[in-house]
Amino acid sequence: MKVTLLQSSPEPIKAIYLACRTCYSQKPPTELEPNDEAKMLTLIRRTLSSGHHSVLEHATFSFSIEGVSRALTHQLVRHRIASYAQQSQRYVDFSTTETPAITIPPKIKGKNLEKFNAVIADIYSLYKDLVSEGIEPEDARYILPNAAHTNIIVTMNYRELMSFSKLRLCFKSQWEIQHMTREMRKAVATVHVELAGFLEPKCQHLGYCDEKVPCGHYVFNDESDAVRRKVREKWLQ
Numbered sequence: 026m027k028v029t030l031l032q033s034s035p036e037p038i039k040a041i042y043l044a045c046r047t048c049y050s051q052k053p054p055t056e057l058e059p060n061d062e063a064k065m066l067t068l069i070r071r072t073l074s075s076g077h078h079s080v081l082e083h084a085t086f087s088f089s090i091e092g093v094s095r096a097l098t099h100q101l102v103r104h105r106i107a108s109y110a111q112q113s114q115r116y117v118d119f120s121t122t123e124t125p126a127i128t129i130p131p132k133i134k135g136k137n138l139e140k141f142n143a144v145i146a147d148i149y150s151l152y153k154d155l156v157s158e159g160i161e162p163e164d165a166r167y168i169l170p171n172a173a174h175t176n177i178i179v180t181m182n183y184r185e186l187m188s189f190s191k192l193r194l195c196f197k198s199q200w201e202i203q204h205m206t207r208e209m210r211k212a213v214a215t216v217h218v219e220l221a222g223f224l225e226p227k228c229q230h231l232g233y234c235d236e237k238v239p240c241g242h243y244v245f246n247d248e249s250d251a252v253r254r255k256v257r258e259k260w261l262q
């Protein structure tokens with residue numbers, strides 16, 4: 026898997042700050058003077074805690090996600106407030122590749138791995154036969170597995186990136202998409218460490234874990250956390 030930040034708003038903090046200030050200033054946006062980063066971050070933090078999250082939509086991030094499984098991208102594209110461009114299995118012919126490009130879950134080991142690889146080899150052999158007999162890739166692809174690699178570009182605004190991270194940075198989320206989300210956060214940190222810092226799993230925002238079986242990483246550090254959790258558990262029964 027390779028995750029690269031292709032582009033982002035040139036000054037994401039300034040973009041979000043200007044959106045915040047425009048709401049509460051007599052001055053128009055062009056006359057606001059955003060130059061004190063600490064001041065900008067203080068206002069952004071206050072905005073985050075107040076729930077005025079639409080201002081976060083003014084900063085955007087585009088990532089190139091390469092060599093991930095179709096199982097991953099099927100989960101990724103469920104996030105609707107994002108834009109995607111994905112390698113097509115209709116138009117790209119995979120019969121010319123030597124070895125199948127696939128993701129193998131690390132838990133598949135030993136004898137199971139041997140069986141897994143044998144089935145994958147059979148699948149790609151049949152795919153090649155179908156294409157060589159004139160079946161178009163758009164039909165031959167019906168045999169391809171969830172493990173098949175794909176490349177995708179995803180563009181998210183910062184609000185969506187936060188909402189996505191809440192779900193996919195959770196230790197209970199599926200390992201491959203969780204790993205990709207961590208890589209996306211690392212890529213954001215290359216532009217702005219503080220913005221990467223706000224990308225956290227949902228427990229860090231909720232103050233408790235809402236999973237049926239918690240991962241155990243979240244530390245309930247005061248009584249109110251325990252009370253909130255009890256109320257929620259009762260409500261979910």
Ligand SMILES: Cc1cc2nc3c(=O)[nH]c(=O)nc-3n(C[C@H](O)[C@H](O)[C@H](O)COP(=O)(O)OP(=O)(O)OC[C@H]3O[C@@H](n4cnc5c(N)ncnc54)[C@H](O)[C@@H]3O)c2cc1C
Pocket residue numbers: 103104105106107185188192193197198199
């Ligand atoms: C651990 C886990 C397990 C999952 N298991 C399954 C499963 O078994 N089956 C399955 O089908 N899916 C499953 N999903 C996918 C899940 O149901 C969501 O489709 C996915 O996580 C996208 O979340 P979202 O809708 O909040 O995100 P986005 O589509 O990115 O939306 C972001 C936010 O925008 C708002 N929003 C977006 N669209 C609308 C709308 N039409 N109306 C109102 N508000 C909107 C909501 O506040 C939403 O949270 C799973 C997800 C996770 C994290």
